[in-house]
Amino acid sequence: MLSTGLPQGAVPKLERPGPLRDRVYEALLELITTRSLRPGQHLVESELAGHLGVSRQPVREALQRLNTEGWVDLRPAQGAFVHEPTEEEADQLLTVRTLLEAEAARLAAANAGTPGVAALEELCVEGERAVAADDVEAAVILNARFHAKVMELAGNTVLAELAGQVDRRVRWYYAPVARQRGRQSWIEHRELIAAIKGRDEQLATRIMRDHTEHTRKSYHERPRD
Structure with a gap:
């Protein structure tokens, strides 16, 4: 089990080519929809970046997009969390x-x-x-x-x-x-x-x-x- 709670082998490999931020977005969205990242789970940029083998910037951009689409909640002074659907x-x-x-x-x-x-x-x-x-x-x-x-x-x-x-x-x-x-x-x-x-x-x-x-x-x- 990885430190963010992801099962070993759950992190998808990033497909190339394509803008890195889009590939990180797709990878995180897949982890959310399959519930490898569970509703309410804290998403730490540095840890996700390490798992995906990228810098923090494309992870930050992907989390912002996921927030806009309702998959992630960005909370002031707390960070990003997988959205918990009502x-x-x-x-x-x-x-x-x-x-x-x-x-x-x-x-x-x-x-x-x-x-x-x-x-x-x-x-x-x-x-x-x-x-x-x-x-x-x-x-x-x-x-x-x-x-x-x-x-x-x-x-x-x-x-x-x-x-x-x-x-x-x-x-x-x-x-x-x-x-x-x-x-x-x-x-x-x-x-x-x-x-x-x-x-x-x-x-x-x-x-x-x-x-x-x-x-x-x-x-x-x-x-x-």
């Missing part, structure tokens, strides 16, 4: 997610062909394996990929762009309940695939709405650390 913030975000993804499911049922359905089935198999192995990190990633694929199959670029804006926050809220949702989440994914394959737009909409609502309720009912 129940209201979570409820608003997950409600918006339900609206976007229910429409995506309907459009996917109308538009998806055999290759698209096969891709969903493959992701579902991988997700079920992750759950069986109790690999929560993989389950969170595969859950995001599954929903992104449904959005892709919907074929609506504007809808996909809107969903992309909330994707990382959805992962942030899903991570604490991934184990709690477990196998049931992928059972619901199977039901959704069947509705999309059968081109049943109303059923696909209802299943996705119920599915995302279950995640919202699970977040509010989750055990607190």
Whole structure:
């Protein structure tokens, strides 16, 4: 365990090329959304700079950007802390997610062909394996990929762009309940695939709405650390 509380191996390698401040931003955002850096955790510039192998300046710039976007709280005379989302913030975000993804499911049922359905089935198999192995990190990633694929199959670029804006926050809220949702989440994914394959737009909409609502309720009912 590193001094800032990061598990060994959790720090992502910075991709090159690209502005250093952007790469540091992406690395820190990934650590936050995967909860390697946990809500409320103190973020020490010098320590983060050491872990990422950079100077303090790009870390400071990244923290300022993350503060602007609501991922980090900068407190006078105290420093930077990972934002602790309120129940209201979570409820608003997950409600918006339900609206976007229910429409995506309907459009996917109308538009998806055999290759698209096969891709969903493959992701579902991988997700079920992750759950069986109790690999929560993989389950969170595969859950995001599954929903992104449904959005892709919907074929609506504007809808996909809107969903992309909330994707990382959805992962942030899903991570604490991934184990709690477990196998049931992928059972619901199977039901959704069947509705999309059968081109049943109303059923696909209802299943996705119920599915995302279950995640919202699970977040509010989750055990607190």
